[in-house]
Amino acid sequence: MAYTQILIAGFGGQGVLFAGKVLAYKGLEEDKQISWLPSYGPEMRGGTANCSVIISDTPVGSPIVSEPDILIAMNLPSLDKYENSVVSGGKVFIDSFLIDRKITRTDIEAHYVPATKIAREMGLPTLANMVLLGKVIDKTGAVSKEGLKEALAKTVSAKHPELLEANLKAIQAGMEYEE
Amino acid sequence: MAVVFKKPEALTDAPLHYCPGCTHGIIHRLVAEAIDDLGILGRTIGVAPVGCAVMAYDYFSCDMVEAAHGRAPAVATGLKRARPENIVFTYQGDGDLASIGMAETVHAATRNENITVIFVNNAIYGMTGGQMAPTSLPGQVTQTSPYGRDVKTVGYPIKVCELLSALDAPYYIERVAVNNVKNVMSAKKAIKRAFQNQVDGKGFSLIEVVSSCPTNWGMTPEKALKWVETDMIPYYPLGVYRDKSKEAE
Amino acid sequence: MAKVLMKGNEAIAEAAIRAGCRHYFGYPITPQTEVAAYMAKRMPKIGGTFLQAESEISAINMVYGVSSAGLRVMTSSSSPGVSLKQEGISYLAGSDLPALIVNVQRGGPGLGGIQPSQSDYFQATKGGGHGDYHLTVLAPASVQEMADLTVKAFDLADKYRMPAMLLADGTMGQMMEPVELPEDCVHTVEKPWALTGTQGKREHNIINSLYLVPEQLEQKNLERYEKYKTVEQNEVICEEYMLDDADVCVVAFGIAARVSKNAITAARAKGIKAGLIRPVTLWPFPSEIIKKTADKVNGFISVELSMGQMIEDVKLAEECKKPVTLCSRVGGMIPTPEQVLKAIEDMEGGKI
Numbered sequence: 001m002a003y004t005q006i007l008i009a010g011f012g013g014q015g016v017l018f019a020g021k022v023l024a025y026k027g028l029e030e031d032k033q034i035s036w037l038p039s040y041g042p043e044m045r046g047g048t049a050n051c052s053v054i055i056s057d058t059p060v061g062s063p064i065v066s067e068p069d070i071l072i073a074m075n076l077p078s079l080d081k082y083e084n085s086v087v088s089g090g091k092v093f094i095d096s097f098l099i100d101r102k103i104t105r106t107d108i109e110a111h112y113v114p115a116t117k118i119a120r121e122m123g124l125p126t127l128a129n130m131v132l133l134g135k136v137i138d139k140t141g142a143v144s145k146e147g148l149k150e151a152l153a154k155t156v157s158a159k160h161p162e163l164l165e166a167n168l169k170a171i172q173a174g175m176e177y178e179e
Numbered sequence: 180m181a182v183v184f185k186k187p188e189a190l191t192d193a194p195l196h197y198c199p200g201c202t203h204g205i206i207h208r209l210v211a212e213a214i215d216d217l218g219i220l221g222r223t224i225g226v227a228p229v230g231c232a233v234m235a236y237d238y239f240s241c242d243m244v245e246a247a248h249g250r251a252p253a254v255a256t257g258l259k260r261a262r263p264e265n266i267v268f269t270y271q272g273d274g275d276l277a278s279i280g281m282a283e284t285v286h287a288a289t290r291n292e293n294i295t296v297i298f299v300n301n302a303i304y305g306m307t308g309g310q311m312a313p314t315s316l317p318g319q320v321t322q323t324s325p326y327g328r329d330v331k332t333v334g335y336p337i338k339v340c341e342l343l344s345a346l347d348a349p350y351y352i353e354r355v356a357v358n359n360v361k362n363v364m365s366a367k368k369a370i371k372r373a374f375q376n377q378v379d380g381k382g383f384s385l386i387e388v389v390s391s392c393p394t395n396w397g398m399t400p401e402k403a404l405k406w407v408e409t410d411m412i413p414y415y416p417l418g419v420y421r422d423k424s425k426e427a428e
Numbered sequence: 429m430a431k432v433l434m435k436g437n438e439a440i441a442e443a444a445i446r447a448g449c450r451h452y453f454g455y456p457i458t459p460q461t462e463v464a465a466y467m468a469k470r471m472p473k474i475g476g477t478f479l480q481a482e483s484e485i486s487a488i489n490m491v492y493g494v495s496s497a498g499l500r501v502m503t504s505s506s507s508p509g510v511s512l513k514q515e516g517i518s519y520l521a522g523s524d525l526p527a528l529i530v531n532v533q534r535g536g537p538g539l540g541g542i543q544p545s546q547s548d549y550f551q552a553t554k555g556g557g558h559g560d561y562h563l564t565v566l567a568p569a570s571v572q573e574m575a576d577l578t579v580k581a582f583d584l585a586d587k588y589r590m591p592a593m594l595l596a597d598g599t600m601g602q603m604m605e606p607v608e609l610p611e612d613c614v615h616t617v618e619k620p621w622a623l624t625g626t627q628g629k630r631e632h633n634i635i636n637s638l639y640l641v642p643e644q645l646e647q648k649n650l651e652r653y654e655k656y657k658t659v660e661q662n663e664v665i666c667e668e669y670m671l672d673d674a675d676v677c678v679v680a681f682g683i684a685a686r687v688s689k690n691a692i693t694a695a696r697a698k699g700i701k702a703g704l705i706r707p708v709t710l711w712p713f714p715s716e717i718i719k720k721t722a723d724k725v726n727g728f729i730s731v732e733l734s735m736g737q738m739i740e741d742v743k744l745a746e747e748c749k750k751p752v753t754l755c756s757r758v759g760g761m762i763p764t765p766e767q768v769l770k771a772i773e774d775m776e777g778g779k780i
Contacts, residue, residue, distance in 0.1 A: 036604040061690040063603050222625035236634045242623040244496045244635040250489035257493020260477040265625050286482035
């Protein structure tokens, strides 16, 4: 029985909560039990943000992820803060364009993706979150690769349908990136 | 036998508890006559304040609710939003409306809430025994201003009509008095107009009634009415402060 | 009906609308503002009222007005704002008016913080404002319950003519979970006491909490407490989790119960028989089940996001039969499953 705890962390404005929502909607589409819990505070941009997502076959207990199976670190402070909390055998996904160090632990698996650089080169500078998410989906099986478009359609604002394709492209780029 | 004088339908048979010489009785009657004249008794809901008129719910024969101190305009807002077809009025004193309930008053006015506010200004807290009100005059002796209201330490009286007419929204604001027959007649006209405005869906109407409190002013009723003339009205000039029906023309 | 992902705050708002509430009054405060935002979007489209009041005090008095008129109505806020509403809540109780007040709690006292808390337990369950009275208090522990208990709260409020409070916390308000929204429900409770205008057909109705004759006021209070007794007999809701063979009983509500479930699972994996009583109604409090459980377990652990408020009711309920310990974090902090597990191990090991 899968019970996957995911922690996404970065600066406000990097799309941390949005990436979590995509996972949550994707999980919902797959009839999983879901919880999505954002950090919340007075800062809207530039502060730190994190988001706990649990995708499970059984009812979700505490929605607070303190020992993630999967950590997505979008900036250095987040990696510094949460690296040690990842469960042994867990996986860390790092935006290696913004974080210039490797992990220090040997009992977890790290994936380094220069997500911000890839996104910029694609002309989608705000979608580093989706690039990194692509790698997560590719390497963890937390959610399936099928039906991503449907999940995205629920997350992307209906006012900007063009963003749907852009998000899909960014996820695809992350999946295909060779480390 | 010909009936030459009778109690308005909008008043119950309950005997009023007001002090001898108090003008609340006159104002109650004017409100009731306005309700009768407009034929709206069956759909009127009144909001009683905390203050001397706290038991107004026993005196008006329409549906009534007793509000917390100062909150009558908020309660009336809820009632009017819930039942727009009903006619909703508040009946409030100076402490209720201009002190503890100032925020509710100003905001109901600026929303142009379609309610009628009857504001009785007698420059004193009557029910609690004669303390200084937000409308007590400079130098006025009360239980809590025993040496006279000192504007240097407690500030000046609040002129509610002037203050509210600085807002863009309210539809109708008038100050009247009930110290003589002529003034009572124009007060009746104003109060009726304030209800008519609501019937017509025009919005917020407030009638300030400059009133007397012989008991707590320490005067005979006759002298109190004279004091209204000589001291109150010069500070609180009577007249129409806002009339949007005129502006529209 | 298909499940949708929703924030807890939004689930409250949508469920309220489906329960027939067409009047909402509020004032912005974190972490419940999504309720107001949702209402601001929806109400104008369905002929309802959303009004951002000038203060919490005004908002609760607008609620008082609508309730006097006999219609379903609600307000929502977070801890400091709910303190401001206490005057109006006391008047609602004293006038026997139904209404829903939502408190998405944050840390206190004073301005406190904006992170989750359960430190308004006393305020919610013991009355809160002046005078003798109770609210029915419902404590959701999931987004699904944020919706379901909103409907339940309206029903209880109408049934017993008393205000109801949904006592949530910042986590419940902010988190998203799949939720199956309730169907639209038509409420049919007769309200002959409501202010509708006499229409010339009846004596005037009066909504009032003033009784200057002490004998009358005493009588009113006694009658109200008779009603409360009925509520206590009929309306207790609580969840029992792995309780049947438990040696250690955790008592927790809301987010603390969610954390405790993780700890209980972990304890069971270690061979410790732990179980949970989760009060869903905080008033009326599930005293009976706690009293019965006291005969079977070694002790109780009250897990709370407060300095120990519910623990007093747990102690009263179990009548000193077994030890009761407190496991808590405050100020916006949340106990971890490990912390709760340690409290369970301490009790099992006889360390207390």
